[in-house]
Amino acid sequence: MKIKVNPTLVAVPMAFLYKVLTKTLRFEVEGLENLTEIMDRNDPVMLALWHNELFSLTSYGMTKKFPYVTMASDSRDGQIITETLERVGYKVARGSSTRGGVKAILGMTRMMKKEGLIGVITVDGPKGPRHKVKQGILAIAQKTDSLIIPMRGYVENPLVFKKSWDRFEVAKPFCRCKVFLGTAFKVTDQKLSPEVLDLEAAKLETIMLNLGSGF
Secondary structure: OOOOOOHHHHHHHHHHHHHHHHHHOEEEEEOHHHHHHHHHOOOOEEEEEOHHHHHHHHHHHHHHOOOEEEEEOOOHHHHHHHHHHHHOOEEEEEOOOOOOHHHHHHHHHHHHHHHOOEEEEEOOOOOOOOOOOOOHHHHHHHHHOOEEEEEEEEEOOOEEEOOOOOOEEEOOOOOEEEEEEOOOEEOOOOOOOHHHHHHHHHHHHHHHHOOOOOO
16 A cells, blocks of 8 residues: 655655755855846846756755745655745746646746746756756746846765766755856747757757856
8 A cells, every 4th residue: 555645744854954954055156146137127037957956056046035936746746845845935836847847837937927036947857868958948938038047056075866867966064065157048039949949958058068167
């Protein structure tokens, strides 16, 4: 018999531990002005992240307390992630590229427009390929007329889950994390045909791969 765990019972301690760990991390940041200048103009903006750097960059995002919205799947695991993120200050649109993707894109688009939130997307998630930009962020950015800020996080001596598809990284307590925010990327005004999407995704991918440096 499969036992169903109440997501709240998992999310509450996870969020607590996440907040405690975040307070121990030492962030070194370059390019924050690329984001804040856009926010000062009240222009819509999105952050593009790699999935394996999600832990450290979400932690850094918590410290800034900006108004974020991200996506999580419609699965039970997604419910746990949603409740955890909401407890650390993020809003969440449910769905993913594998389950309810259109629903999530529409939900995020609506929340960004209505509430003026910063969209946060792991552009190679949820299942890869690793460091390959998928096209969802381009569609949302065009629909919301948003600029995209590429964002990277390099963690000092991280715990790496080597068997995961993305080699997911978790920051250890009291470690240093280098955060880089790149120059704003503007999606083309052209109709997003498959060919145009491929070109735009390749441009963003190149920018992200070349952004910043590790330890």
